[in-house]
Amino acid sequence: MAKILVVDDSSTMRRIITNTLKTIGQENIVEAADGVEGLATLTANPDVTLVLTDWNMPNMNGLDFLTKVRESNKTIPVIMITTEAEKQNVVTAIKAGANNYIVKPFTPEVLKEKLADFLD
Amino acid sequence: MKILVISNSGTTPNMVRGAFQQLNVSNVEVTAVAADDEINGQVTAETCVLVDWEYDPAVGAGMVKTAKESCDKAPVLILSAKAKAGTTFAGMKAGASGVVNKPIDAKDLVTAVAKALKNATEKKPAVNVEFINPFIDATRNVFSTMCGMEAHRKKLFLKDDHKMLGDVSGVMGLTGAATGSVVVSLPKALACKVVGKMLGMDMGAELNPDVCDGVGEVINMIAGQAKAMLVKTKYHFTISIPSVVSGHGHEITHRKGTPNIVVLFETEGMDFALQVCLAPTESND
Ligand SMILES: [Mg+2]
Numbered sequence: 001m002a003k004i005l006v007v008d009d010s011s012t013m014r015r016i017i018t019n020t021l022k023t024i025g026q027e028n029i030v031e032a033a034d035g036v037e038g039l040a041t042l043t044a045n046p047d048v049t050l051v052l053t054d055w056n057m058p059n060m061n062g063l064d065f066l067t068k069v070r071e072s073n074k075t076i077p078v079i080m081i082t083t084e085a086e087k088q089n090v091v092t093a094i095k096a097g098a099n100n101y102i103v104k105p106f107t108p109e110v111l112k113e114k115l116a117d118f119l120d
Numbered sequence: 121m122k123i124l125v126i127s128n129s130g131t132t133p134n135m136v137r138g139a140f141q142q143l144n145v146s147n148v149e150v151t152a153v154a155a156d157d158e159i160n161g162q163v164t165a166e167t168c169v170l171v172d173w174e175y176d177p178a179v180g181a182g183m184v185k186t187a188k189e190s191c192d193k194a195p196v197l198i199l200s201a202k203a204k205a206g207t208t209f210a211g212m213k214a215g216a217s218g219v220v221n222k223p224i225d226a227k228d229l230v231t232a233v234a235k236a237l238k239n240a241t242e243k244k245p246a247v248n249v250e251f252i253n254p255f256i257d258a259t260r261n262v263f264s265t266m267c268g269m270e271a272h273r274k275k276l277f278l279k280d281d282h283k284m285l286g287d288v289s290g291v292m293g294l295t296g297a298a299t300g301s302v303v304v305s306l307p308k309a310l311a312c313k314v315v316g317k318m319l320g321m322d323m324g325a326e327l328n329p330d331v332c333d334g335v336g337e338v339i340n341m342i343a344g345q346a347k348a349m350l351v352k353t354k355y356h357f358t359i360s361i362p363s364v365v366s367g368h369g370h371e372i373t374h375r376k377g378t379p380n381i382v383v384l385f386e387t388e389g390m391d392f393a394l395q396v397c398l399a400p401t402e403s404n405d
Contacts, residue, residue: 009361010333010334010336010337010340011330011333012315012318012319012330012333012334012336012337013337015319016266016318016319019319019320056340056344056359056360056361057361058361082344083340083341083343083344083345083359084344084347084348084359085344085345085347085348086347086348086351088351104340104341104344105261105262105265105266105341105345106265107265
């Protein structure tokens with residue numbers, strides 16, 4: 001059973017993502033509002049199996065958060081969900097260890113499709 | 121200075137006269153009419169028309185239109201009370217160039233009238249708006265993808281003052297190769313509807329922290345999309361964290377000396393404004 005961490009400074013965006021996750025039967029979700037909280041939540045929930053993170057956030061952005069996660073965990077899938085849509089951003093995120101990249105705005109269908117590979 | 125007040129109340133023209141007296145501004149001639157069919161011949165390019173927003177928004181918009189038809193160069197301002205917040209978009213679409221809050225603050229009114237008359241007579245440099253289309257496309261895209269709402273572009277104009285047209289505004293500061301800001305300003309009812317559609321739930325009718333957060337995410341997505349479309353141009357910028365401001369007649373400053381472009385949109389019978397103020401960072405225009 002998957003346990004998913006959703007990191008985004010917007011409570012609206014976290015709710016949009018969790019709403020979509022629930023439509024595909026994913027109810028085991030923890031949330032964080034920035035990278036600092038995200039790291040703490042990961043430490044407190046070592047059973048998390050998938051991380052979805054925003055890029056632009058206060059305190060610690062998604063790229064720094066991803067880099068920190070990769071320092072200690074090379075295998076957990078991390079997917080960026082961000083409004084940063086430039087090719088250069090995607091390249092930067094992938095190089096930092098992101099497993100996939102979703103651009104906001106997105107439809108629930110796109111989100112489900114991109115997550116399918118990481119959920120069973 | 122000539123001012124024509126269109127109002128069905130006797131007190132509003134007196135309040136206007138009082139404001140100028142209070143600040144000892146002489147040479148002001150204030151005339152008043154109760155409806156737009158009485159304004160014939162009274163409006164010139166040197167007249168500032170004030171439309172008292174006590175009418176139905178459609179009627180008020182009609183009055184703005186009549187004033188602009190009788191003299192296109194004459195600036196038209198809307199005098200709007202708190203209860204009418206968010207309804208003044210119709211007047212802006214009809215050609216008004218700004219809103220003054222009621223109850224009238226003397227300094228507010230005198231400054232707005234002087235500025236409007238100055239802008240109307242001053243020859244303006246041509247404004248380069250090549251960067252505006254990405255913002256318009258981004259706005260349409262965010263509304264259709266996240267809310268299933270079609271946003272139609274209506275009118276585009278320049279606005280000097282800092283007063284926002286909506287009840288709640290999402291703001292994103294833009295830095296990097298280009299500097300400025302982009303703002304989306306919505307009436308309360310539309311903000312609740314937009315956020316409700318994003319979340320698939322009824323948000324009620326009041327601005328609460330959830331609705332405000334949603335408005336912040338809307339401007340975040342608009343700015344991000346536009347940014348990607350402007351890559352490799354001199355208008356490329358970086359974004360950070362959006363902020364949200366609300367309240368009747370709230371103000372948001374924009375970069376001084378840079379044209380502030382307002383694009384009015386209509387969606388599902390309601391209006392909202394996108395405001396873009398952007399110029400290459402090294403320029404000092
Ligand atoms: Mg964010």
